[in-house]
Amino acid sequence: MDYVILSMTLLAVGIYGLVTKRNLLKVLISIEIIAAAASMNFVAFASMVGGSLGQAFLILALSVDTTLTAIIIALVVVAYRDLGTIDIWALSRLREVRAARRRGKRR
Amino acid sequence: MISYEIVFTVALVVSTFLAVHLEESVHAVASFGFMIILLSGLYFSLGAPFAAVFQLAIGVGTLAVFFLAGEMLASKKEPTQRLRGKLLGVLAAVILSLPSIALSVTPNVQINSKGVPFSEALWGLRGLDVAAQGFVILVISMGVAIILKRRRS
Structure with a gap:
């Protein structure tokens, strides 16, 4: 059993989701997976060395991760309220359409 | 004999992969929940009970938010995924989990420190x-x- 390779596997799965999925919720889950893969190393290496400093660092990392999730969820909800979709491609297209409309109004 | 760590590892990779692979948002979030529980169990087996409990507590809160967001934001016409696609995802995840069971890149360092x-x-x-x-x-x-x-x- 090697926890470093396990962590790399989880990282690869997270990057796969981040690159291929268009749903914002899936992208958020992928970010969570990447964060879990990174923070797993704290515990894995701390168990090798001995001591509890790795656990303390993991707790700090998880808190940061959770605040990040809160911010992204808020942005997702705002995007859904404004534009009615959570598809990343549709969101970028809608943004372009809005910018074009604004330019048209100015003229 | 298969150790419980190996079972945990395979289940962790499968649930992680399914959390990304499944099309239905609620199913993906449920799979993500399994991942959190298995990760917590893995931390516990590594001798980090505080980290395990903290991961579980944080994960439960995150899951609640994800479930609500998934229900609220999921479109009515969510694409349905065939069983064959799901099974292929499970198979791919099991194959992905093999290197972490079979290979080892971490040097076998013995440090005799009790730590803090x-x-x-x-x-x-x-x-x-x-x-x-x-x-x-x-x-x-x-x-x-x-x-x-x-x-x-």
Whole structure:
């Protein structure tokens, strides 16, 4: 059993989701997976060395991760309220359409 | 004999992969929940009970938010995925989990140090970080509330 390779596997799965999925919720889950893969190393290496400093660092990392999730969820909800979709491609297209409309109004 | 760590590892990779692979948002979030529980169990087996409990507590909160967001934001015409696609995903995940079971890149280092106890590590060594992080979390939660309130008005 090697926890470093396990962590790399989880990282690869997270990057796969981040690159291929268009749903914002899936992208958020992928970010969570990447964060879990990174923070797993704290515990894995701390168990090798001995001591509890790795656990303390993991707790700090998880808190940061959770605040990040809160911010992204808020942005997702705002995007859904404004534009009615959570598809990343549709969101970028809608943004372009809005910018074009604004330019048209100015003229 | 198959050790429980190997079973945990395979299940962890499968649930992680399914959390990304499944098309239905609620199923993906449920799979993500399994991943959190298995990760917590793995931490416990590594001798980090505080990290395991903290991961579980944080994960449950995150899952609740994800479930609500998944139900609220999922489109009515979510594409249905065939059973064959799901099974292929499970198979791919099992194959992905094999390197972590069979290979080893970590050097076998034996360090005979008892280290510091958890309370000393958290409050003695990183106490200032914990306090600062509490402040940061408070500011961020206020910021999120302001974003949502402003948009609603």
